[in-house]
Each structure stands twice: as C-alpha cells, then as structure tokens.
Amino acid sequence: MTLRAFKVWAALLLIPSIALLFQTLAYAAVPHSCTVQTAWLLHALSIAALLACVVATLLASHELHRLRGEPQAEATLDSDAAAPVVRQGFMAAAAAGVGLLFTLVVGMQWFAAWVLSPCLQ
Template identity: 40%
Template sequence: MTSWLALVFAPTLALGVQSVMYALVTPSCAGQHRLALHGAAAAALLLVVVLAALAFRDLTVRHAEPGSLDSDEGGPRTARRFIAMVATAVASLSALVIVAMWFGVWVLSPCDPRP
C-alpha cells in the first residue's frame, strides 16, 4: 500500500510545493526573507523522502508467509516488486525536482525583477 502512496502523492507533492512556493514569493519579497520558501521546500522534501523510503521498504520486505494467497511467490511477487520499483523511482525523481526548485530559492532573490 505504501508503494501506491509514493507513486501518487510524491509527484502531487512536488507540483503542490511549486504552487505554494510561487504564492510565497510576494510575501517573501515584501518582508525581505526567504524563511517561508525554505520551510515549504524542506517540508515537501522530507515528506517525499519518507514516501521513497517506504516504497523502497516495500521493495525489500516479504509481505506474507510462503504458501498463502498473498505470498510473494510467483506472479504477484513480480507485480508487487515492479510497483515498488516504479514508486521508488517516481518518489526519487520528485525529490530531485524539489531539490532543483529549492536551489533556485538559495541562489535567486525573491525580488529579482528579471524574468
């Protein structure tokens, strides 16, 4: 189940933090501080890294005892591992996107008039 959370919510979080950071530019420029921008990026990055770790844990942990219907033997194991791998990759890419957006906050001033 946690793989699905990472697969769906990590990219949603990356897009959401982009909107939040864009909305916080005007108040940050007015107050001449970047604390709110850094806080939003740090919180989103922390959540996405936790989701990536949970998806990676699903990749490495066996879910049921051998012989049961939900066992990791045969076909279901392959599908479950594939979803976990894709979810880990998507969450990691989302974390990279958040770090790239956060880098702009470190380098550029929120009051920069250039487009």
C-alpha cells in the same frame, strides 16, 4: 488498503501531488517573501515538501527491499504463479523511482530558491 500497499501508492500518487502543491505554494509565497525581503517562508515550504518526499520514497524503497528478499513462487511456462509477486515488485520499484525523481525535483527547486532572490525578475 494494507500498509504495504500504502507504502507503494503513497510514493506513486502523493509525492507528485506534494511536489505540485509545493511549487504552487512557493510561487504564491514569492510576492510576500519579496515584500518582507526574507526567504524563510520559501525555505520552510521547501523543507516540508522535501521531508515528505524523502519519507514516502524511503517507505517505497523499504517495500521494494522487502519484496526482493521474499522467496518467489516457482513459475513455469504455463503458470502465472509468480505474477502477483513480480507485479508487486515492479510497482514498488516504480514507486521508488518516482519518489527519487520527485525528491530530486523538489531539492533542485529548493536550491534555486536558496540561490536566487525572491525579488529577481
């Protein structure tokens, strides 16, 4: 796997996994945070997940911008010459979109952890 492919697949596969892992760990950390009456563990998990999501999203968007600036092969009606470049561009755009969506999800979950008390039932 090349670095260019990793940029795209990291956003497509790792970001949803990171968001799910963050949600699981944050849910598991709530009883401890309520017991010690502090939310620093929830905030630390949120910051780590948000940074990982932002980095992977930026890598995917960098690959998208690189592909948009790359000259495309001239395609005719009977030719599939532009298909690989178009496919790579689509995958990079999808990766950037998935990364942006899950970054927003993690950010909103952090906002909820910031506003609400861990002991709120």
